[in-house]
Amino acid sequence: MKERHEYILGEVVKAYLDTGKTVGSRMLSEQGEIGLSPASIRNAMADLERMGLLCSPHTSAGRKPTDDGIRYFVDSLMTVDSALEKRLIASAESNLHSGVELNKVLQQATEELTSLTRFAGLVSVHEPDFKRIKNIELVPISSEQILAVIISSEGEVQNRLVRRTDTMSDDKLREISSKISALLSQCNLKEARERLVKEIDQDRLKIRQLLEELKQWTENPTEGKTDLIFSGQSQLLKMPEFGVIETVRSLFAVFEEKEDLLKLVKEVERSEHGVKVFIGQEHALVDMEEISVVLSRYEGEGRMLGTLGVIGPKCMQYDRVLPIVDCTARWVSKMLGGSR
Amino acid sequence: MKERHEYILGEVVKAYLDTGKTVGSRMLSEQGEIGLSPASIRNAMADLERMGLLCSPHTSAGRKPTDDGIRYFVDSLMTVDSALEKRLIASAESNLHSGVELNKVLQQATEELTSLTRFAGLVSVHEPDFKRIKNIELVPISSEQILAVIISSEGEVQNRLVRRTDTMSDDKLREISSKISALLSQCNLKEARERLVKEIDQDRLKIRQLLEELKQWTENPTEGKTDLIFSGQSQLLKMPEFGVIETVRSLFAVFEEKEDLLKLVKEVERSEHGVKVFIGQEHALVDMEEISVVLSRYEGEGRMLGTLGVIGPKCMQYDRVLPIVDCTARWVSKMLGGSR
DNA sequence: GGCTGGCACTCTATCGACCCGAGTGCTATT
DNA sequence: AATAGCACTCGGGTCGATAGAGTGCCAGCC
Structure with missing residues (x-):
């Protein structure tokens, strides 16, 4: 592409970005510091149109840059302020x-x-990837629900409501909470899932429901x-x-x-x-x-x-x-x- | 207000809500089941206009209900589906x-x-009023920051980043965390603030900075x-x-x-x-x-x-x-x- | 007395005709 | 190669006429 063409293209794009309207050859020749007559500019513009950098919406409407034209300007001609x-x-x-x-x-x-x-x-x-679990806190909310607060090593906090089918005292819950926290601390999601599955199999803690819901969480931690x-x-x-x-x-x-x-x-x-x-x-x-x-x-x-x-x-x-x-x-x- | 007028008003409002356009007397007389001539309707409409329930944007544009007219309809005439x-x-x-x-x-x-x-x-x-604090958990995030997770008795969870100016081990932090949690558990915001102030005065735990930030939180818990x-x-x-x-x-x-x-x-x-x-x-x-x-x-x-x-x-x-x-x-x- | 039909009037929205300006493409000229 | 001139094209804005919808009022009817 010739220097002349680049120059004209740049001026057209600048004028277009300024005004949002199509720019004609006369207007460009008069107001800019181009130093060329409208006719010369027209020639250059016609070339640029053939290259697909300019286009005119209809015969007598001046020209405006195509997406490619603006792209060329942004990539090659523009200098930032x-x-x-x-x-x-x-x-x-x-x-x-x-x-x-x-x-x-x-x-x-x-x-x-x-x-x-x-x-x-x-x-x-x-x-976020929620890479590693740092801490899990189980908090009783009502007779029916438990709030699981899960904190990642990156400081991300997530909470999830869990149904409380197994009746248990708040003390018991606290105990379970610290056990689970110990179990899953420092785990990434995959490891956590594995450990949960193992725990569910053994069923030592009699809290299958809770563990199941946590397992579900490991499978889809960032939902919603x-x-x-x-x-x-x-x-x-x-x-x-x-x-x-x-x-x-x-x-x-x-x-x-x-x-x-x-x-x-x-x-x-x-x-x-x-x-x-x-x-x-x-x-x-x-x-x-x-x-x-x-x-x-x-x-x-x-x-x-x-x-x-x-x-x-x-x-x-x-x-x-x-x-x-x-x-x-x-x-x-x-x-x-x-x-x- | 006469029954006749109420009836006409209802029909005008219905037609207006249907079409969004002004409604004229003829159109109302023809399409509805009113059984009155356009002229009679016009008379009623003129009355309703005097009452401020209808208005016409200009001389020959039919009428539409005013806000008051719609209000009357909604309050007194409308039956829900x-x-x-x-x-x-x-x-x-x-x-x-x-x-x-x-x-x-x-x-x-x-x-x-x-x-x-x-x-x-x-x-x-x-x-939410964040009535009572249920639990507070302090989690170390980096060498400079601590995440305070505060859980309300209603199951609301809030978290806040706290600077960590006082250097302390993670173990120490865990200890402090449970102490603070015990201190503030079951408090409403006012009580919590009082206890924090007291604690700051005594300065037993050497964690003034942390307590100050918590106190700030009690003053503006739902910010943002x-x-x-x-x-x-x-x-x-x-x-x-x-x-x-x-x-x-x-x-x-x-x-x-x-x-x-x-x-x-x-x-x-x-x-x-x-x-x-x-x-x-x-x-x-x-x-x-x-x-x-x-x-x-x-x-x-x-x-x-x-x-x-x-x-x-x-x-x-x-x-x-x-x-x-x-x-x-x-x-x-x-x-x-x-x-x- | 209230309802109705008729008539004159008003206002808007729409459509077509028209003109002006801006711009192009091409060609002849320097 | 750049420029000046010329014929042509197209879109936007203005103007005027027209159709349509609606009102207000009056006279007549039940």
């Missing part, structure tokens, strides 16, 4: 205080994302976890591209469904890169051709903890949004770094 | 199985609400609880009244803000009635004149646990929606009745 980046890092540093709970950090992160970008913020929490946090969804409604109700509906259907978004999240979790951008059709969400998603992984103590980012219109200012998402992810990582 | 009600109760009975966790029941309830009404479902969880669960928000977008983007935006702003909705929820929590309806301006949500909210309290084990209901267009079929909300609340109450 480094002054902005520095400011972001500085302001992030300023409110660094560790020892805060995961959920609060994430909540703050989404809000930060929406207030900086004016788009919808999105944070996913990676389903909430996994996606949103904020600022209503921000998106301000965008002109949502004049059509249809678009809005499918957007919010996506928010509710979550399935499809989770796919993207998983993809980012697996990827190597920090920030990943999905432009228009690239994310394969139905009826969301005008939407882009910018995501980044965040980490804590070496392991990947989840993904965060924003959802916004395709014509967003990527050179602003990318560093924002990047810095927020770094900030979250730092907050969680030493804390768990 | 008792066949529907019976079916609802039956289907609710059929999937009654107790011993399920609160959150799952509520999630299921909102989904039930949206699928039955095709509006947005809403469930609030009343901030999620309190409103939605579902089916995108359903609302299908309603014709959301042709205008403005309405949609303010609606979703309300969803995000939550503040205003919480006010309604609190009102329902305080009220005596089962189901409560807020029509149009009655709920005082800005820009939501075309929206109605139907809420009902639900209970468990005698005490009020929260509120659930739907948010939908003002012209919803109240005779369907009221029993649906009512039955769902009963169902939830039943599910939670014996379970905690």
